[in-house]
Amino acid sequence: MPESKSIVTRLILVITLFCATIFAGTLGYNYTRSRAILEHELEANARNQALSLANRVERELVSVSKVAEGVARSLETSKHTEAELCGLLRSTLAANPGIYGSGVAYEPYAFSRVERLYGRYYHREDGKSNLIRLEDSYKELPYLYWDWYQIPRELGKSEWSEPYFGEGGGKILMSTCSIPFYDTTAGDKHLRGVVAADISLESLTELISSVRILKTGYAALYSRNGMILSHPQKEAVMNETFFNIAESRHDTTLRELGKKMVRGESGFVLYTSPDGARNWMYYTPIRTTGWTLSVVFPENELLENVRNLSMTMAAMGFGGLIMLSLAVVYIARSITRPLRSLVAVTEIMASGNFDVELPRARSNDEVGTLTNSFQAMATSLKEYVRNLTETTAAKERIESELNLATDIQASLLPRIFPPFPNRKEFEIYASMDPAKEVGGDFYDYFFIDDHKICFLIADVADKGVPAALYMMVAKTLLKSEGQRLGKPELILSCVNNILAADNDSCMFATVFCATLDTRSGEVHFASAGHNPPLLMTSQEIRYLAVRNGVVLGPMPDAVYNSETILLEPGDTLFLYTDGVSEAKNPEQQLYGEARLLQALHEAPNENLSDLIRHIRSEVQRYANGAPQSDDITMLAITYRGSAPED
Amino acid sequence: MPLQSLIFLCFLLLATIPSCMISVAQAAPQKKASLLPLWSPQAQFAGYYVALDKGMYARHGMDLTIRKGGPGHSPAESLQNGEADFAIMWLTTALHHRSAGTKLVNIFQVIPKSSMMLVSRKSSGIRKIEDMQGKKVGLWRGDLSIPPHTLFAKRGIKVQEIPQSGTVNLFLRGGVDVTSAMWYNEYHVLLSSGVDPNQLNAVFLQDEGMNFPEDGLYALEATVNKDPALVAAFVDASREGWQYAFAHPEEALDIVIRYMRQAQLPANRMHQKWMLERMRDLMIGGRNQAPIGTLARQDYETVGKAMQHEGVISNYPDYATFTWRDNAGK
Numbered sequence: 004m005p006e007s008k009s010i011v012t013r014l015i016l017v018i019t020l021f022c023a024t025i026f027a028g029t030l031g032y033n034y035t036r037s038r039a040i041l042e043h044e045l046e047a048n049a050r051n052q053a054l055s056l057a058n059r060v061e062r063e064l065v066s067v068s069k070v071a072e073g074v075a076r077s078l079e080t081s082k083h084t085e086a087e088l089c090g091l092l093r094s095t096l097a098a099n100p101g102i103y104g105s106g107v108a109y110e111p112y113a114f115s116r117v118e119r120l121y122g123r124y125y126h127r128e129d130g131k132s133n134l135i136r137l138e139d140s141y142k143e144l145p146y147l148y149w150d151w152y153q154i155p156r157e158l159g160k161s162e163w164s165e166p167y168f169g170e171g172g173g174k175i176l177m178s179t180c181s182i183p184f185y186d187t188t189a190g191d192k193h194l195r196g197v198v199a200a201d202i203s204l205e206s207l208t209e210l211i212s213s214v215r216i217l218k219t220g221y222a223a224l225y226s227r228n229g230m231i232l233s234h235p236q237k238e239a240v241m242n243e244t245f246f247n248i249a250e251s252r253h254d255t256t257l258r259e260l261g262k263k264m265v266r267g268e269s270g271f272v273l274y275t276s277p278d279g280a281r282n283w284m285y286y287t288p289i290r291t292t293g294w295t296l297s298v299v300f301p302e303n304e305l306l307e308n309v310r311n312l313s314m315t316m317a318a319m320g321f322g323g324l325i326m327l328s329l330a331v332v333y334i335a336r337s338i339t340r341p342l343r344s345l346v347a348v349t350e351i352m353a354s355g356n357f358d359v360e361l362p363r364a365r366s367n368d369e370v371g372t373l374t375n376s377f378q379a380m381a382t383s384l385k386e387y388v389r390n391l392t393e394t395t396a397a398k399e400r401i402e403s404e405l406n407l408a409t410d411i412q413a414s415l416l417p418r419i420f421p422p423f424p425n426r427k428e429f430e431i432y433a434s435m436d437p438a439k440e441v442g443g444d445f446y447d448y449f450f451i452d453d454h455k456i457c458f459l460i461a462d463v464a465d466k467g468v469p470a471a472l473y474m475m476v477a478k479t480l481l482k483s484e485g486q487r488l489g490k491p492e493l494i495l496s497c498v499n500n501i502l503a504a505d506n507d508s509c510m511f512a513t514v515f516c517a518t519l520d521t522r523s524g525e526v527h528f529a530s531a532g533h534n535p536p537l538l539m540t541s542q543e544i545r546y547l548a549v550r551n552g553v554v555l556g557p558m559p560d561a562v563y564n565s566e567t568i569l570l571e572p573g574d575t576l577f578l579y580t581d582g583v584s585e586a587k588n589p590e591q592q593l594y595g596e597a598r599l600l601q602a603l604h605e606a607p608n609e610n611l612s613d614l615i616r617h618i619r620s621e622v623q624r625y626a627n628g629a630p631q632s633d634d635i636t637m638l639a640i641t642y643r644g645s646a647p648e649d
Numbered sequence: 650m651p652l653q654s655l656i657f658l659c660f661l662l663l664a665t666i667p668s669c670m671i672s673v674a675q676a677a678p679q680k681k682a683s684l685l686p687l688w689s690p691q692a693q694f695a696g697y698y699v700a701l702d703k704g705m706y707a708r709h710g711m712d713l714t715i716r717k718g719g720p721g722h723s724p725a726e727s728l729q730n731g732e733a734d735f736a737i738m739w740l741t742t743a744l745h746h747r748s749a750g751t752k753l754v755n756i757f758q759v760i761p762k763s764s765m766m767l768v769s770r771k772s773s774g775i776r777k778i779e780d781m782q783g784k785k786v787g788l789w790r791g792d793l794s795i796p797p798h799t800l801f802a803k804r805g806i807k808v809q810e811i812p813q814s815g816t817v818n819l820f821l822r823g824g825v826d827v828t829s830a831m832w833y834n835e836y837h838v839l840l841s842s843g844v845d846p847n848q849l850n851a852v853f854l855q856d857e858g859m860n861f862p863e864d865g866l867y868a869l870e871a872t873v874n875k876d877p878a879l880v881a882a883f884v885d886a887s888r889e890g891w892q893y894a895f896a897h898p899e900e901a902l903d904i905v906i907r908y909m910r911q912a913q914l915p916a917n918r919m920h921q922k923w924m925l926e927r928m929r930d931l932m933i934g935g936r937n938q939a940p941i942g943t944l945a946r947q948d949y950e951t952v953g954k955a956m957q958h959e960g961v962i963s964n965y966p967d968y969a970t971f972t973w974r975d976n977a978g979k
Contacts, residue, residue, distance in 0.1 A: 157825065158823065251918070262845075
């Protein structure tokens, strides 16, 4: 059933969509907020981690430079022999495990007047300290021109060198803390040499590379030139600078970041690594050397928990939505199931079978009420249909009888025209159109004797069967009494008395009764409350002024007056019932006597049947489709003059 | 070639016709030779390492060894004492040594112009050579300082000369006001240390009338006279190596970086890329549209006269004597 499906579908669609939207909104907000909170916390976390790491590195470096400083000061205070110098360097190395190598290099002829260059250096090798003569080891380029010697010499202050491969000494990657020392005995300050203390870059960066941040996060160390000293990407270490990376990626913001780093600034930035991953980085300087330490947090790992939580929530929400949908389906089904069985039954009912059993209402909800209402409706419809069937049967019987009655009534009224073909003195024509199957109007004409014809028109009040029956009685009486009495006033009063005698139903009829003497054209007439007829002469058409008596039926002993007019040959009397003058158009306006008079003026007058048909069609045209409310009856008689005697 | 060898060779040729060319190369005895670059492996010498790696020397019948260059390895001395058959040195260096008696001949001019710069920080206020009066200027030791020395002498400027090592850290830390820099090397090192070009004032010596041709391939006159075919093969293979390196820069960089790693040197790809690109600019770009390897007679005379004028050398040989060209001999 498409209807019930659509209820279920609509319910699922609307409820699920709304819930999904609300849920998605909540989830999205939750994710964004969590992320913001996390990032906020991250900055503090990253700063702490970077600072504590930087401090640890700094401590190691500071301790090394303090030792070197100590050596330099001791060299300044007293002149050392070679043995003393070597002893000092050896013991320094032994006492400071953080120092990889320690040495002293002198300015030309500063140690002895004989040897131009002089330098002694001890470094760790296989657990022992190994002595190197610097004047010999730096064969290709004297130690004088190496950064570790030249820079502090030129600057006149202690310096940490850029990490380098110790070609003339330790043969490892190292950074040297160089302290210049002076001869101040002669009054002014003369540079005597430089004390160098080396740290192994590897042991220093071990600390940094051991730092694990989340899964792939890391700490990195950059030199004063931006050289990468410690980084998970081993091949970049001591090969590339931060600026080379920026250059290879054509990334000017990265270069700017690098410049901030070498300037000794600190900060918290989000940047995209070459593989497209977004990372948060906190960078902070190591003051002693001017290096930069950075800790890098991969954003997607950082947000992994939030994302996982969101995914779990989304999965739960999705599951919930499915369960909600199932619940909606269940409820919708439980509502539509009785509805569906009800629909199945009512469809049978719609086809007219009221005897089917309605499903029993299981609950008191709307569906139950609906079922009960259907039950009641079915019962009353059944009763109604039964009654209707009986009524229809009765009506059909009556209708067939009425048809019969109509036939009888039609046969009662004279319908053959001309009725008296051999009488040339007059012409007569009549018509009756009943409003219902059987009418209350009638007309009649008959000869009283050879020269006198009686003609009448009557209208029984009310229509239908009672009027027809009454009309039958009235017509029979009028004809029999008319033939017996011969005078209109007598006929009317006699018939009135007969009708009034047993008139319990108080029915009545209006009658216009007249006799025409075919020899003289003299017309006697009397009216029992009927419309006055029209007289059509060659000069004029006018209503006859009739002294009306009371209607036939309700009152016995009524007196009717006879009046007389003389018809000239060619004159016509036009009789009609109120069905003509009171015919209504759709606006409920009456046809009226004035219009009738006008119509008669325009009517053809050669032939009576044409005249009557004309009036009939005029009335019909006026009614313009409005239902006919009363019988329309007309009778016209024309006097032609007395016939010559045969 | 002994008769037996010839017969054997013919037999080999017949036996291996499809690969006869390779067979010839392999079968011919490889002449041993050695090259001493001016410095340790880097893209400045990409052409030779590429030619060695891609077998171009071998194809020209040479078994070439590239010796370790750099501080303490004087190319001229190496040629003199027979440690190397070929060496790379500057024209000034070569003329200096020739004047001192070492009969060097130029067999191929790699860099036909000067790429040397004197670089200072803009903040130091040094804008031109004259501003360097009395300033601490880092100069390389040895023959590399001849062009700036000549320039300073010509302009009558006295600077406080500081010997400069292989790094620019002394300049970066403020130990000198001006540093010597090669356009293809130290200048990029400065940029790679976070100094922007707009923070630097770089004076090209070639713009100061000191367009001294730099890297050239040299051999002793004796070597050239003894085995001109070897010299020609070396020059041709080296030229091919350079052409291949410029046509396949990424592969050339791979090769150079491999040699750098072997020498335990920091191998910075972006830096080597810059260097190779600048070498290309210097060798094949610019005003001078002469074929690669040409030493312009006019430049030669200019350098010779300038050095003579400054008293660095007493005399210099004529252009034809000094430059040996394979096609010139034919």
